[in-house]
Amino acid sequence: MQIHTEVEDDSRFQGHAEFMRQAIALATENVTGGRGGPFGAVVVKDGRVIATGVNRVTASNDPTAHAEVMAIRSACQRLGTFLLEGCDVYTSCEPCPMCLAAIYWARCRAVFYGNTAADAARAGFDDEFLYQQISRPISERSLPMAQMLAGEAQASFAAWQETPGKVRY
Numbered sequence: 001m002q003i004h005t006e007v008e009d010d011s012r013f014q015g016h017a018e019f020m021r022q023a024i025a026l027a028t029e030n031v032t033g034g035r036g037g038p039f040g041a042v043v044v045k046d047g048r049v050i051a052t053g054v055n056r057v058t059a060s061n062d063p064t065a066h067a068e069v070m071a072i073r074s075a076c077q078r079l080g081t082f083l084l085e086g087c088d089v090y091t092s093c094e095p096c097p098m099c100l101a102a103i104y105w106a107r108c109r110a111v112f113y114g115n116t117a118a119d120a121a122r123a124g125f126d127d128e129f130l131y132q133q134i135s136r137p138i139s140e141r142s143l144p145m146a147q148m149l150a151g152e153a154q155a156s157f158a159a160w161q162e163t164p165g166k167v168r169y
Contacts, residue, residue, distance in 0.1 A: 016112055019044050019090040022052070024114055027067070027092035030054040038123065041071040041091040043084065043108075050087065051075035067091060068099035072106050082169060083107045093120050096127045097134060105169075 019042050026040025037055035044050060053070030057063055068091050076082055084106040089095075093115040095103060103111055117127055138145050160166065 015047065016088075016090070019049070019088075020112055020114060022049070023067075023090045023092045026052055026054050030067075035059055037125070039067040039092055041067040041089060043071045043075040043087050043089055045075075045079075045084075045087045051078055064098065066096065066099050068095050069102050072102055072108075076106070085109065088112065093117075093125075096125075097130045 023040045023042045026042070027038045028040075030036045030040060031038045035054065035056070036059045037057060039055040041053045042049055043052070051071050051074035053067045053072070053074060055067045056065035056070060059065075068089060071089065072084065075084055075087065085108075087106075087108050088110045089103055089108050090112045091099075091114070094113045094117045095111060096117075100111075115123075120126070121128065133141050133143070
């Protein structure tokens with residue numbers, strides 16, 4: 001299912017508004033309650049809310065504690081799996097690069113969002129720099145990066161490849 005436009009008037013998404021409103025309410029309550037940034041997320045499977053999350057970056061001093069990541073962590077714990085196949089993510093804002101990657105790694109089925117990345121930028125949350133950095137060759141990124149001990153590092157991959165019964169992801 002590929003969706004790149006607003007779906008509010010599309011009959012296929014009639015029940016989805018309830019979950020999006022919950023994500024938006026979580027985001028708003030997080031701000032008005034003085035707990036963190038204006039981001040909320042809901043993970044849904046089979047029409048039921050599995051988990052929710054809000055931005056806890058400043059509250060927990062954790063730059064990875066975005067609403068989507070928090071909701072994914074909670075959903076995985078609740079379901080007892082690291083894969084969220086068949087789950088949909090409803091988020092108050094278009095996911096940043098980190099959250100989008102987490103959603104892909106979790107194998108979620110779809111993402112529905114309220115605000116766009118441009119809306120977030122106007123509110124002071126601009127991810128454009130991250131998107132630009134990711135697309136650049138390593139040698140051109142603003143964060144210095146250097147490969148070290150490549151030969152020695154291969155030992156961990158060799159051990160992985162030789163391990164019987166490993167859980168692939």
